[in-house]
Amino acid sequence: MSGGDMAKPLLGHQSMEGDPSITPAAGRTIGVLGSGDFARSLAIRLVCSGFKVVVGSRNPKRKAGLFPSAAEVTFQAEAVKKTDVIFVAVFREHYSTLCDLADVLAGKILVDVSNNTEINHHKESNAEYLASLFPACTVVKGFNVVSAWTLQSGARDGNKQVLICSNNQEAKRTVAEIAQVMGFTPVDMGCMSSACEIENIPLRLLPAWKIPIFLALGLFLCFFTYNLVRQVIHPYIREQKNKFYKIPVEVVNTTLPCVAYVMLSLVYLPGVLAACSQLYYGTKYRRFPDWLDQWLQHRKQIGLLSFFCAALHAVYSLCLPMRRSHRYQLIETAVKQAVEKKMNIWVEEEVWRMEIYISVGIIALGLLSLLAITSLPSIANSLNWREFSFIQSTLGFIALVISTLHTLTYGWSRAFDENQYKFYLPPTYTLTLLVPCTVILAKVVFNLPCIQQRLLRIRRGWEKGRYVKFVLPSATGEYSSGETSSNV
Ligand code: NAP
Numbered sequence: 001m002s003g004g005d006m007a008k009p010l011l012g013h014q015s016m017e018g019d020p021s022i023t024p025a026a027g028r029t030i031g032v033l034g035s036g037d038f039a040r041s042l043a044i045r046l047v048c049s050g051f052k053v054v055v056g057s058r059n060p061k062r063k064a065g066l067f068p069s070a071a072e073v074t075f076q077a078e079a080v081k082k083t084d085v086i087f088v089a090v091f092r093e094h095y096s097t098l099c100d101l102a103d104v105l106a107g108k109i110l111v112d113v114s115n116n117t118e119i120n121h122h123k124e125s126n127a128e129y130l131a132s133l134f135p136a137c138t139v140v141k142g143f144n145v146v147s148a149w150t151l152q153s154g155a156r157d158g159n160k161q162v163l164i165c166s167n168n169q170e171a172k173r174t175v176a177e178i179a180q181v182m183g184f185t186p187v188d189m190g191c192m193s194s195a196c197e198i199e200n201i202p203l204r205l206l207p208a209w210k211i212p213i214f215l216a217l218g219l220f221l222c223f224f225t226y227n228l229v230r231q232v233i234h235p236y237i238r239e240q241k242n243k244f245y246k247i248p249v250e251v252v253n254t255t256l257p258c259v260a261y262v263m264l265s266l267v268y269l270p271g272v273l274a275a276c277s278q279l280y281y282g283t284k285y286r287r288f289p290d291w292l293d294q295w296l297q298h299r300k301q302i303g304l305l306s307f308f309c310a311a312l313h314a315v316y317s318l319c320l321p322m323r324r325s326h327r328y329q330l331i332e333t334a335v336k337q338a339v340e341k342k343m344n345i346w347v348e349e350e351v352w353r354m355e356i357y358i359s360v361g362i363i364a365l366g367l368l369s370l371l372a373i374t375s376l377p378s379i380a381n382s383l384n385w386r387e388f389s390f391i392q393s394t395l396g397f398i399a400l401v402i403s404t405l406h407t408l409t410y411g412w413s414r415a416f417d418e419n420q421y422k423f424y425l426p427p428t429y430t431l432t433l434l435v436p437c438t439v440i441l442a443k444v445v446f447n448l449p450c451i452q453q454r455l456l457r458i459r460r461g462w463e464k465g466r467y468v469k470f471v472l473p474s475a476t477g478e479y480s481s482g483e484t485s486s487n488v
Contacts, residue, residue: 034089035063041151106136125195263306265436282464357409367399
């Protein structure tokens with residue numbers, strides 16, 4: 001799993017933290033228009049950060065009790081007169097009601113903190129709309145990605161980034177300075193045309209997870225249907241046996257490991273395809289197709305979903321003996337055994353099969369947990385590149401091999417037993433082996449010295465059909481350079 005989206009900064013824009021042009025701002029007076037949830041949390045945070053706060057409300061008497069005593073709550077016009085920087089903590093639809101304040105607001109900085117309820121809800125962003133209503137003011141978009149809860153709970157306990165944009169550099173710097181004093185990390189998003197993008201950010205629902213979740217659901221549905229046909233529909237049609245009770249636990253529990261195992265192999269398959277492409281074209285400078293690029297970027301989420309399914313499988317498996325159906329079956333077997341006067345039902349091979357596959361399964365789950373934990377940004381950031389790549393790449397691949405052993409020992413010789421072919425459908429485990437075994441085989445092939453060398457050279461910039469300057473280590477360990485045809 002790669003560091004992925006969570007490890008990289010939220011946006012590829014310039015962080016303003018540590019900007020020498022940003023000077024301490026604590027002590028200055030900040031205005032807040034509105035007395036709702038956001039205004040209240042903002043006022044508390046500003047006061048705690050050493051600012052003087054003046055809140056402008058339509059009904060200051062009623063709202064004053066909701067604010068800290070250090071904050072002054074007064075009428076909107078009064079508040080605006082006392083400060084040059086005003087946070088507009090009012091919904092977009094009420095902006096026009098502030099037009100009476102246009103004269104007192106002239107020349108001041110307005111911070112638009114508003115969000116929409118839908119992505120690209122309006123033609124123009126809220127900030128641009130505010131700027132059009134108050135042309136004599138300087139509008140800065142910012143703080144909308146921070147919730148009222150984050151403002152109150154402190155920057156340590158929530159998203160620390162505050163995205164800021166404006167057409168006026170000076171105003172942007174002033175707001176960035178305030179954000180920094182409040183403990184946030186201001187991120188310069190450029191001019192006002194970025195406001196729309198900033199306003200859409202809080203509305204996006206797990207954008208990096210959509211494809212992996214659909215993939216997991218699709219696999220779950222396919223394997224669930226396959227298992228349902230084999231475990232429930234087949235006995236019902238062929239032997240009129242009612243096995244529908246198996247659906248909630250047994251069928252789900254045979255489906256989950258299939259999804260977990262195939263998803264784990266899908267974390268490593270795009271790497272194999274990328275290597276094939278590089279070997280085929282003899283260069284690393286050729287762009288991968290978009291679908292492969294997307295796939296590579298979603299490996300972390302696919303891996304985490306694989307872990308999630310594996311963890312659920314472990315819990316379901318632990319609960320199997322608790323079920324009433326299991327108890328009835330045990331008693332039934334015991335009675336049958338007594339009637340048939342069988343003293344020993346111990347099958348050595350079955351005992352060993354189960355001991356091995358449970359043990360191997362636990363090890364695989366342990367490794368998957370390690371992969372999942374180290375993919376968390378806070379943990380990943382504490383590892384150097386080599387440690388991260390060892391865990392995610394080497395240990396991840398070992399987890400795939402161990403999961404394959406778990407599947408093989410679980411299946412044992414069932415693939416060769418014709419009774420296991422229900423409606424001519426092979427046992428599920430044989431299907432799940434397909435992709436993981438291809439990945440393992442490909443990795444083994446890539447590790448053959450002749451292929452590994454070529455791949456390494458390509459990844460260091462060598463290209464097929466081009467003359468390149470290269471550096472070779474000599475027998476003494478020193479490096480000598482020369483010209484060669486890269487086709488050699
Ligand atoms: P809210 O609790 O409903 O407060 C809105 C405030 O707007 C009211 O308390 C009211 O204060 C004031 N207001 C001024 N003119 C108004 C009018 N004509 N009609 C109704 N109210 C009027 O909303 P909020 O949650 O604080 O959100 C305020 C802004 O912050 C919104 O633009 C929202 O998108 C943004 N925001 C909120 C959060 C959050 O977590 N809540 C997060 C990010 C951004 P007075 O009665 O005192 O005038």
